[in-house]
Amino acid sequence: MHRSRxxxxxxxxxxLALYPLAGGGFGIDLxxxxxVYAIFALSLELLAGTxxxxxxxxxxxxxxxxxxxxxxxxxxxPASALWLAPACMLAAAGYALxxxxxxxxxxxxxxxxxxxxxxQMAYYVVHDTPFGGGTDGIYLTLKPTLAGLDLDQAxxxxxxxLGCLMLVFALLALLLRSTFGRALAGIRVNEQRMRATGFSxxxxxxxxxxxxxxxxxxxxxxxxxxxGFVNPEMMGWHLSGAVLIMIILGGLGHLEGAxxxxxxxALLQELFKSEAVFGAFAKHWQLGLGLAIIACVALLPxxxxxxxxLLRERLVGRRNGxxxxxxxxxxxx
Amino acid sequence: MDLATFLIQCLNSLQYGLLLFLVASxxxxxxxxxxxxxxxxxxxxxxxxxxxxxxAPPVAATFGGGFFAVLAVGTVLAVVLGYVLEWxxxxxxxxxxxxxxxxxxxxxxxxxEELRSLLLGDDVxxxxxxxxxxxxxxxxxxxxxxxYRLFISGVCVAxxxxxxxxxxxxxxxxxxxAGSANREMVQSLGIDIQFLYRVxxxxxxxxxxFAGMVAAPVSSVYPGMGNSVLIVCFVxxxxxxxxxxxxxxxAALLIGAVDTFxxxxxxxxxxxxxxxLMALILLWKPDGLFKAG
Numbered sequence: 055m056h057r058s059r060x061x062x063x064x065x066x067x068x069x070l071a072l073y074p075l076a077g078g079g080f081g082i083d084l085x086x087x088x089x090v091y092a093i094f095a096l097s098l099e100l101l102a103g104t105x106x107x108x109x110x111x112x113x114x115x116x117x118x119x120x121x122x123x124x125x126x127x128x129x130x131x132p133a134s135a136l137w138l139a140p141a142c143m144l145a146a147a148g149y150a151l152x153x154x155x156x157x158x159x160x161x162x163x164x165x166x167x168x169x170x171x172x173x174q175m176a177y178y179v180v181h182d183t184p185f186g187g188g189t190d191g192i193y194l195t196l197k198p199t200l201a202g203l204d205l206d207q208a209x210x211x212x213x214x215x216l217g218c219l220m221l222v223f224a225l226l227a228l229l230l231r232s233t234f235g236r237a238l239a240g241i242r243v244n245e246q247r248m249r250a251t252g253f254s255x256x257x258x259x260x261x262x263x264x265x266x267x268x269x270x271x272x273x274x275x276x277x278x279x280x281x282g283f284v285n286p287e288m289m290g291w292h293l294s295g296a297v298l299i300m301i302i303l304g305g306l307g308h309l310e311g312a313x314x315x316x317x318x319x320a321l322l323q324e325l326f327k328s329e330a331v332f333g334a335f336a337k338h339w340q341l342g343l344g345l346a347i348i349a350c351v352a353l354l355p356x357x358x359x360x361x362x363x364l365l366r367e368r369l370v371g372r373r374n375g376x377x378x379x380x381x382x383x384x385x386x387x
Numbered sequence: 388m389d390l391a392t393f394l395i396q397c398l399n400s401l402q403y404g405l406l407l408f409l410v411a412s413x414x415x416x417x418x419x420x421x422x423x424x425x426x427x428x429x430x431x432x433x434x435x436x437x438x439x440x441x442x443a444p445p446v447a448a449t450f451g452g453g454f455f456a457v458l459a460v461g462t463v464l465a466v467v468l469g470y471v472l473e474w475x476x477x478x479x480x481x482x483x484x485x486x487x488x489x490x491x492x493x494x495x496x497x498x499x500e501e502l503r504s505l506l507l508g509d510d511v512x513x514x515x516x517x518x519x520x521x522x523x524x525x526x527x528x529x530x531x532x533x534x535y536r537l538f539i540s541g542v543c544v545a546x547x548x549x550x551x552x553x554x555x556x557x558x559x560x561x562x563x564x565a566g567s568a569n570r571e572m573v574q575s576l577g578i579d580i581q582f583l584y585r586v587x588x589x590x591x592x593x594x595x596x597f598a599g600m601v602a603a604p605v606s607s608v609y610p611g612m613g614n615s616v617l618i619v620c621f622v623x624x625x626x627x628x629x630x631x632x633x634x635x636x637x638a639a640l641l642i643g644a645v646d647t648f649x650x651x652x653x654x655x656x657x658x659x660x661x662x663x664l665m666a667l668i669l670l671w672k673p674d675g676l677f678k679a680g
Contacts (some may be wrong), residue, residue: 111469155669159670163485164625164673164675167622167669168664168665168666168669171662171665171666172620174618175663175666177664178656182656182657182658274423295426295493298486298489299490302486302489302490306486338501338505340500341498341505343497344493344494345498347494347497348476348490348494348495348498350490351487351490351491352479352491355483
């Protein structure tokens with residue numbers, strides 16, 4: 055168990071690091087996008103999977119990070135990613151602090167809806183007002199640089215995104231094993247008992263919320279740099295739903311689940327969009343995606359990460375069943 | 388704003404609020420009684436609106452009736468649809484974690500949306516109000532008001548009263564209320580809870596589809612209409628207090644008023660007002676206005 059915990063990230067990040075040797079331009083762009091989603095999914099995993107706080111408005115922090123990347127970029131020349139990225143995270147964290155401070159007063163389904171409400175407020179600010187270009191969105195004309203190199207280069211951006219992903223993963227893995235992470239897990243399992251043992255749970259939840267918002271802001275920053283364009287849809291509830299789907303699909307309660315889920319969701323989407331596979335039907339790719347999601351829920355209640363365990367149970371279970379049947383037959387004889 | 392505009396907007400917000408209540412009541416019933424979060428509920432509304440558009444020619448050819456025949460046929464189809472969906476998908480979701488319900492019903496949204504696109508295309512359609520309800524009615528000396536909108540309000544009030552009667556005065560209503568409080572107890576009394584759930588679900592679907600059909604002449608019929616309704620209905624359900632029909636009614640009327648008057652008085656901020664209202668109410672009452680149970 056202990057060994058396999060290190061095995062997965064080492065294999066996964068190793069494969070991602072080697073991928074540019076094999077992948078072409080389209081593949082590198084796609085995997086960069088998926089890694090950005092994976093960072094986004096990890097941010098929600100910290101909140102929903104670890105702390106048990108399901109946010110249905112995480113796209114707001116993603117979008118704020120993206121908008122901040124464009125709005126804070128100076129017109130005179132390219133910004134350095136080394137200050138722009140933290141600035142975007144700070145902007146998202148600031149909104150997360152306000153939203154978290156208020157919405158953590160509610161619980162359960164109510165919490166889900168309040169986070170949605172705050173995300174919709176942010177959405178309507180960029181959608182209905184001239185701020186940030188309105189419905190048309192705005193372009194990031196000057197992409198930031200990293201140590202003097204232009205992040206416009208696909209390969210450099212790929213490496214930078216992979217570095218961010220690994221950093222976020224490692225940070226969260228460390229965090230979950232710390233006292234702070236244990237407290238969050240305790241809150242998920244039984245908040246009442248945590249309070250009874252003398253933990254003031256509110257600051258812990260708020261800290262998790264703000265940290266989660268900051269990481270989502272980082273993902274938004276990377277997305278804006280990759281596409282060079284932001285629009286209000288980045289704050290829409292569809293994206294909040296999609297990232298929630300990613301972590302549930304992968305398996306809630308595991309950082310690996312968020313990674314697997316982001317890749318599975320994005321690759322399924324690409325598969326059903328592929329005209330080479332589905333021909334003219336590819337236009338209706340959401341039908342295939344929807345059916346695949348339904349099949350996953352029906353067949354994999356613990357998400358994709360639960361598949362090996364499920365297989366083992368099936369196989370062992372069947373063997374036990376066969377043995378029991380043999381015993382019954384023996385007795386009858 | 389002069390008096391006539393004010394009164395017309397009052398009627399408009401009442402009509403919108405009542406319609407929201409119809410859709411939201413199904414959502415809160417299915418959550419309150421079966422414990423299932425159904426993201427696909429907005430799709431039923433969308434299906435209803437598209438039925439009003441697409442069923443008209445075949446119904447006219449078969450039964451020779453107009454809009455009301457379409458309503459009747461559509462409602463029957465909706466009950467069948469609800470019954471089949473409960474059997475095929477939703478019966479697997481009882482007792483599952485809420486997040487799995489969210490996941491599966493999100494999948495269903497995608498499926499419904501694409502099936503709609505495959506079968507009926509992505510065009511925006513208008514639906515004609517029936518000739519008997521076209522035109523406007525003079526109200527006092529100040530103003531006239533479209534008859535069809537009054538019809539919507541009337542139908543919604545009638546359905547709401549009907550639901551109230553079923554829940555409080557009938558045997559099946561009693562069983563449903565008991566089933567939501569204690570499933571095992573009701574089952575051990577020899578009541579087929581599976582069948583009861585199927586009936587409640589089919590009724591919830593039928594009400595949403597019916598609301599979609601009735602609203603079609605006012606709202607027109609367009610792709611993605613289910614999703615916008617869904618989010619607002621969730622707001623209604625949450626403000627009202629989950630599982631509370633009374634709360635849903637009050638919340639729907641409140642949101643109808645805020646949205647309608649917001650569009651007239653503060654068009655820039657119209658979209659956001661509903662959510663500001665929701666945040667304020669939940670900060671004041673974290674469990675909604677009427678907590679059920």
